[in-house]
Amino acid sequence: MSKFPNFFKGSSSSGSKSKHHRSRGGPSAQEAIHKLRETEEMLTKKQDYLEKRIEQELAIAKKHGTKNKRAALQALKRKKRLEQQLTQIDGTLSTIEFQREALENSHTNTEVLKNMGYAAKAMKKVHENMDVNKIDDLMADITEQQDVAQEISDAISRPFGETFDEDELLAELEELEQEDLEESMSSMGGLPSVPSSRLPSSRPSQRATTRRKAEEENDMRMLESWAI
CATH class of the missing domain: 1.10.287.1060 (ESAT-6-like)
Incomplete structure (x- = not known):
């Protein structure tokens, strides 16, 4: 019981001292x-x-x-x-x-x-639980996951099926065009086809060369029959 009166007495005296100190200040x-x-x-x-x-x-x-x-x-x-x-x-x-x-x-x-x-203290308190090294690691993980996501997107967008050599397809297309041209020339008058060159190569195709030899042989046989 004796401690509480002493406590409040001390508090009141200290409060009066602080007020007196503020008034003098x-x-x-x-x-x-x-x-x-x-x-x-x-x-x-x-x-x-x-x-x-x-x-x-x-x-x-x-x-x-x-x-x-x-x-x-x-x-x-x-x-x-x-x-x-x-x-x-x-x-x-x-x-x-x-x-x-x-x-x-x-x-x-x-x-x-x-x-x-106050704002500086609040900012300091917010940053107390933050570790710069952990933040760097987190940013590195985020960057890595972004790279993985990009790789997945690239893999998903890649077309399915077989892939063909475009040069070979172009060569085949040229052969087909040459055959159509020779057939159209033959139907017009039976004239021998004019040799043409393939692109990008300057050598004639093997099929065009064989056809031209056969036509030359036919012409020679016709000349021989006329000479008899």
Whole structure:
């Protein structure tokens, strides 16, 4: 039982000490800004009062004029003193306004830095459980899996069936065209076919050479029969 009263007593004394320490340390930025705004409002009200007094004294001076020079001069003197006070208040307001703006900017900068500090701590906390080496390994695994996926895509898109040599197919196509040409020439007049060359080779095809020899032999036999 004796420990709890001592504990709370110590807490209250420490709390009062901390409050006393804060009071000796000076007001906060917000408190100072609030006080400066109150001072600005008070001086602004006094400005309005002095301007009205100046108008009144000027009216009094105009009223007396040369008829009562003494009263008119007294009014102008009071007017001059009021104008001096008004000028002083204008300078004081400028100084207070500058001080208040500087304090507001300092307070804003302090809050910005504080929030940036919070953000830095949060970022540090987020990165505590992150290992750069593990991240590198993860990125390497991702790259490897992307390569595997690309290989699979290439394999799937590859056409099925047998593959043929395109040059051989072109040669066969040329032979077929040559045969069609020879047949068309024969049907037109029985003339011997004109030898042609294969592309890209300049040598005639074997089938065209055999056909040409057979036609030459037929021509020779016809000449021999005429000579008998």
